[in-house]
Amino acid sequence: MRIMAFDYGTKRLGIAVTDPLQLIATSLKTLHPDAIWDFLTEYFKTEEVVTFxxxxxxxxxxxxxxxxxxxxxxxxxxxxxxxNIPVVEVDERFTSKIAQRTITESGLKRRLHDKGLVDSISATIILQSYMQSKSS
Known part of the structure; x- marks a missing residue:
């Protein structure tokens, strides 16, 4: 059972998920917001999400x-x-800046302007923040 996080924007939607044991947050995908509903319908055919x-x-x-x-x-x-899936809101201040720093520090500086990558990493940071608050 996974937790799924979203960094919502009107042009792009970054998505991250946990592993089934809810220990690790991983960037999953970036989509146009209109594509999310079909994506989730397909995703739920093979995976169970317990929290958004x-x-x-x-x-x-x-x-x-x-x-x-x-x-x-x-x-x-x-x-x-x-x-049936609860939705939790998490403060997303600074997530884009942290995501950009993460990209730079990982050596992917040339991809720094890949906004889809920034959005999916931002979703991962949002998810990590939620997981840390839950374990505290």
């Missing part, structure tokens, strides 16, 4: 950012389509 984690965009002062309305819409659709 969605990055919640926040300003530096903790208030919602302008893109929060889009994320709330995505969460509403997730809850409607998959009512």
């Amino acid at each position: 984690v969605v990055g919640s965009p926040r300003q530096m002062d903790g208030t919602e950012s302008q893109s929060a309305q889009h994320v709330r819409g995505f969460i509403r659709k997730l809850r409607k389509r998959f009512p």
Whole structure:
């Protein structure tokens, strides 16, 4: 049973999942947001997800950012389509910057401008954050 995390954007949606034992978070994929529903339908044919984690965009002062309305819409659709899977929101401040630093430090600097890679790594960071908060 896996946990799946999303870094939602209006152009790209980064996805990360845990292993079945929920020990390791791994980048899975980046999709256009419209493609997520077909992807999830196919994914659920072979994998079980027990929790969705969605990055919640926040300003530096903790208030919602302008893109929060889009994320709330995505969460509403997730809850409607998959009512038996709980949705947890996690503060996603700085995840893109951390993802870019991770790419640079891993030696993939030439891929730093690959926004899909940044989004999927951001989803992994969101998932790791959730897992750490759960174990604390």
